[in-house]
Amino acid sequence: MRAKKLMGWQALFIVVLVSVTYHFTLTEGQDYDFDGDKKKAAAPPPEENNCNGIFLSYVFISREKEFPHLKNATAQAWAFKSVATILNAGEKDLKAWKMYIGFQHKEILVSAGGAVIMDGDDLPAFVGNGTYLSGYPQADLKTAIETAGDLTQIQAEIQLEGTQFGLKPPAVPMPKTIRLVNDGFKCPAATRKGSSVFVCCVTDPKFKANITKTKYMPRQNGDLTIVYDVLQAFEGNYLAQVTMDNNHPLGRLDHWNLTWEWMNGEFIYSMRGAYTHKRDYSECIYGPAGKYYKDTDFTPVMNCEKKPVIADLPPERKDDEKVGKLPYCCKNGTLVPTTMDPSKARAIFQLQVFKTPPNMNRTAFFPPQKWKINGVLNPDYKCAPPIRVMPTEFPDTTGLDAYSTAVASWQVVCNITRPKEKASRCCVSFSAFYNDSVIPCNTCACGCKDTDTCNQNASPLLLPPEALLVPFINREEKAKAWAKMKHRTLPKVLPCGDNCGVSMNWHINSDYRKGWTARVTLFNWEDINFEDWFAAIEMKVAYPGYENIYSFNATKLPQVKNTIFFQGLEGLAYLMGEVNGTNPQTDPRVPGKQQSVISFRKKHTPGINIVKGDGFPSKVYFNGEECSLPKVFPTGAAHKSHTNLLPVIFLTIITFVLMTDHLS
Template sequence: MVSLTLNLLFFFVFATIPFANSQTPTPEAPAPASSTCNGIFLSYQYNGGSQIKPTDPTLQPYSFKSTLTVQNNGRDELKSWKVFVGFQNDELLVSASNAVLADGTTLPAAVGNGTVFAGFPMTDLKTAIETAGDDTQTSVQVQFLGTQFGVPLKDVPWPSNISLANDGYVCPATTKEGSIMFVCCTRDSNFKTNITLDEEFLPRQNGDLTIMYDVIRTYDSSYWAQVSIANHNPLGRLDNWKLSWDWMKEEFIYSMKGAYPYILDSTDCIYGPQGKYYGELDFSTVLNCERRPTIVDLPPTKANDSTFGLIPFCCRNGTILPPSMDPSKSTSAFQLEVYKMPPDLNRSQISPPQNWKINGTLNPDYQCGPPVRVSPSQFPDPSGLPANKTAVASWQVVCNITHPKGVSPRCCVSFSAYYNDSVIPCNTCACGCPSNTARTCSATAPAVLLPPQALLVPHENRTAMSVAWSALKHRAVPNPFPCADNCGVSINWHLFTDYNRGWSARITLFNWQETSFPDWFAAVQLDKAAAGFEAMYSFNGSMLEMDGVNNTILMEGLPGLNYLVAETDGANPQKDPRVPGKQQTVISFTKKNIPGVNIAAGDGFPTKVFFNGEECSLPSIYPTSNSNGKGSTMILSILLAAVVVLLIQQ
């Protein structure tokens, strides 16, 4: 019995050895790419798409779905995360979960040139160390839904790249595997910062314009916030500002002080979830229930109103001046009472609005970033005691002047000089032209030179004068005639005198709009000749340093004369043209200690001109001098004669 058992055992062992040796070892599953990253791991996964209407073989639209993952595998908390996604297929992004566009654009939006996303509502990503590896606190996923053009379903509509947009990180080239693109971004050892990593909040940032959203009182279902707008750009300005944002959690504005909604409307609340939850609330007193409200400033008459005013820096008709003009008028502020919705019904659950946008009537364009949590602001105690009161929570929005592609200026410049009796007018369509001008005027033909008196009348009254002047000067007139400049404000820079030791210019401002400009200002940049600025006789003038270069002259009206009136009717409106508002001054310069300056050749004409912060369109040519032309012709004739003589002698 024992021998039988041993035989069976040996048979089993020897029978299984060949079988075991014949097995192919199963390779271990490769570790996820994120597991080898000790920094910020980013991945972009294409989840699929479908062809959508209309059918267009040349530019077929396809829907797409994709997922962006941001995971903090490092040792430092990632505050206010931002990621660039290099969309490159004319994508139109319809929705994005857990993120907003960092430039403040509201979805849907065209993102075909790439865009930066900022986290919302989860703005900060903690580390695995401080959360014991809790993925819900260390990572976030953004689900994209949109439309792309031209990439068929068999291919993946890849972005050009993905990278972390936070300062202090460096990202190598991305890697693709299947339908996933990923990259590991690490700390840049060469990046210098004065931020300590254990600080609770990010430091306040600099910008052309900053907006503070300070929560000053909070309750379970509502809170009061103060919004402060501060201008930091020496040439930045806002007139009749309009401020807008997006509520992300169904909040609504119950009351305000120091400003007011552009539209008073509680309809969305009455027919929405707010009306159901706040069933006993009188919505007739609610100011605004729009998801994207627009806020405007109040007139000065409301500054001391006990209901609408009594807020420092409020009620200035939406005018925010540059600090170089008047620091006390470079800030605007207002307060608003905000009602919240479930599940955010506790005192500490506060979400700031997103997608901020601010603009004025004839001012620079601003692009605003997302609100960033900063240390609570402090305000003087309203009791008058020598103490400061701290806000409950504070967020900062940084806005910078931008020049959007395709957006035309809103002011223009003409050039003239004492040595030429023709004026080089503003460029054709300098401030844009309607799309249907082809039958009436040419949007591409260069502007026709003008007699000086033509600057005083509107463009529609200049045609006959321009044609007659061209005939007198034996110049051809384009057919069709060039379109107008279509600018609300035009500026004439006239080279007045030029002599051995100095020179002078005359600048004239024309307002062709129906709106006047109180506290106006203008600025000119003279790259070479500005250092010789001596005096301005009818305006206040001063030198202004821009970007470390002292070549800008700032000018504003004298006290009591700083009002550029609107265009008005002529003496006889039936036959006389309308009359623009205008102001004028002469500016004198010296040539001392400015070697090589050539005023007539271009040094006496500005390279940039600003009006109320808006950069104006400039002509591309300067007035020419007849004497200079004769001299050039004579020199050319002498050289040509010399060449002929040499050829004859050979």
């Protein structure tokens, strides 16, 4: 009986224990659910609360060692995560925000959620020298005043992931600085605290902004401006027009190719005034478009690529009823400066864009991002992200004093970038009448392949003048013979060629008391012809003395300092391509060539010294591309000795006369 009673108490004890444990567990679970599974956000720095402007911050979150694991700490790769934040803590809206992050540890950016790289580079991108980011899709930041402090409208967060090298733990890989790069703001030096860096940028009272009464950004200036206009809007699709204007006096594009990236599943149904290089609709059938447009025949579709490559139509399609009949279209991809021909400085094409869910509303527009444009032997352009601008106005086509406006407009600004060393597309050689050797184009002036066995860092070998007329592969024997004749030592591994498609020889032809002349020769080593070519030279010292150029049309450019612009005469505007020699089996190929003499007066340039380099251009452009220049000038020992011999002879005669008088 007692045993049963004891067992009863034991059972009761177990029940109570289970009940208490269950209650405790339930209480813990309820607390956990109430708090949420997210870690509480760190309190913002007090500087944020005191900022009356734009507050930017960068917070390093974590990193993890990547393969391969190396003993060399500086070569070790680390995967990192960080967050950049931009907060509008001011009293005015911030339009099209732009932020600079000064990365400094050979970073490679793999993803940037909430932003795009401003120069249009694709990810992954090397950003070890710093990078500029702009907001997408949230490009504008409103104020707390007009949004009741809604962080989703006044703040943008950029989730950054990438790879950095070196700087092993416990050191923290932080950027040098961060700053806002919008006009009208000034930023002090950024402050670093532990694994975060921040700065408060305020409006610059000295900045004079153009006063606009619209909610859109004012249109910007640039070397090449592109406007993306929505002309007609429908449920699920819209008609857009792209207008490109060449604004640079030396900018140019030949056979341009334009590309961008659709961000929301759009595709091009049809085009007028241009076409895409690829007409493959498989990406529509197997992508989001195919799921929505189930009963649509995609065979007439122009292009379904996320990154279409668009080109201009040839002139013979200009009056085509289906794809032509647009002003400024169909010039075979040629955009020249207004100084040459204003009618060829603009290009226009239209496209019918189909959208995919959830952006089917007729007022939902998302312009493509990551714009890029290039041409054949033309300058490199870097394009900023599109910014929303005031809708474009179009004059009435019937001649009435009226205008219509686009539904919506965005502007893309592209600027010419100076070519890096060994990355040009044209080059220059120097020669002079007072030196029998030619200084050729720089080694690898237009790049070299990693597999080349020649010396990519050696100085080019001096050449006899006739060697300029043959391709580089046929110059080696001439260069060796010339070096032997001049008693010059040859390197064990000969230097590589220039690998340029176009070259110019600048030859000092004469130098006399009242003036001097130079001979300009253009060589085309490509297979293609250059129609309506142009070139330009910057003459820092000799510019005021320019007199004439005899076989080209030339003019001084007031917009570009000390620059003379020239092009072929009417009927001679073709720079022909390279062709076979008389006997292709034995003779080298022959480049296309054009030549002229240019003359200068010394009256307006007193003290000019031709031999020391004043007679050579400091910059040369061909079709807008800045060419690589030699690093030295032809020496003028013979020329100088001829000049300095006169006072020596005069002094000798005077001495002889005086001695004769003394002896007599």
